Amino acid sequence: MTNDGDNAANFGQRENNEVPKELPRPIVPKSAAEVLRPEPGVPPPKRSRKARSQTVIFLNFIMSVMVFAAIGAGLGAYYGKREFEKAGPAADAATFVVKRGSGVGDVATQLENRNLITDARVFRYGAKILKLENKLKAGEYEIRAGASMRDILASLSSGKSVLHSLTIPEGLTVMQILTRIGENEVLTGDMPADVPPEGSLLADTQRFSRGTTRAEIVQKLMNDQKKLVDEIWARRQPNLPIKDINEFVTLASIVEKETGKADERPRVAGVFINRLNKGMRLQSDPTIIYGIYGGRGKPADVPIRRSDIDKQTPYNTYQIDGLPPTPIANPGKDALEAVANPSKTEDLFFVADGTGGHVFAPSLDEHNENVARWREIEAKAAQEAKAKAAGGARAVEGQSQ
Numbered sequence: 001m002t003n004d005g006d007n008a009a010n011f012g013q014r015e016n017n018e019v020p021k022e023l024p025r026p027i028v029p030k031s032a033a034e035v036l037r038p039e040p041g042v043p044p045p046k047r048s049r050k051a052r053s054q055t056v057i058f059l060n061f062i063m064s065v066m067v068f069a070a071i072g073a074g075l076g077a078y079y080g081k082r083e084f085e086k087a088g089p090a091a092d093a094a095t096f097v098v099k100r101g102s103g104v105g106d107v108a109t110q111l112e113n114r115n116l117i118t119d120a121r122v123f124r125y126g127a128k129i130l131k132l133e134n135k136l137k138a139g140e141y142e143i144r145a146g147a148s149m150r151d152i153l154a155s156l157s158s159g160k161s162v163l164h165s166l167t168i169p170e171g172l173t174v175m176q177i178l179t180r181i182g183e184n185e186v187l188t189g190d191m192p193a194d195v196p197p198e199g200s201l202l203a204d205t206q207r208f209s210r211g212t213t214r215a216e217i218v219q220k221l222m223n224d225q226k227k228l229v230d231e232i233w234a235r236r237q238p239n240l241p242i243k244d245i246n247e248f249v250t251l252a253s254i255v256e257k258e259t260g261k262a263d264e265r266p267r268v269a270g271v272f273i274n275r276l277n278k279g280m281r282l283q284s285d286p287t288i289i290y291g292i293y294g295g296r297g298k299p300a301d302v303p304i305r306r307s308d309i310d311k312q313t314p315y316n317t318y319q320i321d322g323l324p325p326t327p328i329a330n331p332g333k334d335a336l337e338a339v340a341n342p343s344k345t346e347d348l349f350f351v352a353d354g355t356g357g358h359v360f361a362p363s364l365d366e367h368n369e370n371v372a373r374w375r376e377i378e379a380k381a382a383q384e385a386k387a388k389a390a391g392g393a394r395a396v397e398g399q400s401q
Contacts, residue, residue, distance in 0.1 A: 140210035170332030175295030189213035199327030253327035257286035265338035291315030
């Protein structure tokens, strides 16, 4: 029990372990200027010496440029790949010509100008990436509607260009063949300065791309004909009455002009071989025509007259012995094969039979009978043609009344 005396003695004193409490500060009112004055902000942290280094700043700049460049390159590559592979703007199929010596830049510009691609730069870059910039082939190419740049580039580098054709029938003269070549609008350039020899051009259908020159076609016809003639001449029958390869082609040209039926050519060749063996003149009408008209050919409405048969020319086999000095046309493969391997018969004569073919005979008497029948056929055909013409004239006259 604590007594009052002790409490009185300890009055005003804290216990030994009691922490004295801080008395509240008196509130001092601020003036109006102090209230309106802004309080100072928190100062920024001090920059390190490393951050303030010029080298670090430069490296940061370079890194930033590289990052943006990589992003730009990625976006460019994405755009380029999409443009390169997406469907093109061409609404319809078209043809495009790559001229000889054209570079990928010229080709790209031409494609863009013709609205076949959307961006020449993308085409050039695509060609470079695919390593096709130096592999474009000259020629004419078909571009399908909606073809992508990748499709077009693949086509132009494939060499599979559009091929045009020129047919050279058997039996034409060199002059007639050169006229056809000269009139072809796809071929380019002039004709060769030197006219090829008669019989030296191949009768065949030539396939070529736009831009091929006329001189190239002529040279190819000569090369191909020489190869063909050499091959057939090498496997000819032995003991033919033909001295050399020129006579071989000459006789083949006569056979070519005498009949248009392939199955008759060996037999026609056999007749001429028999005549040469017997020393008989060939008496071939096509040689009369060539001697008079040369490579121009006889007009279709001009008949052979008796005066033509009697006319002296180096080619008229009614007037000369043996073969003419040169071929009278360019023979085809069948005519050459027929002369190299003629039919073995006794025939010495043949005459037209009225059906496009011929009837053959070993003797003159039999031949004369065949000729008489042929003349009857001709006379009948002439009468029918005259009657038909008269009937047509009457019909026209009736319509005009």
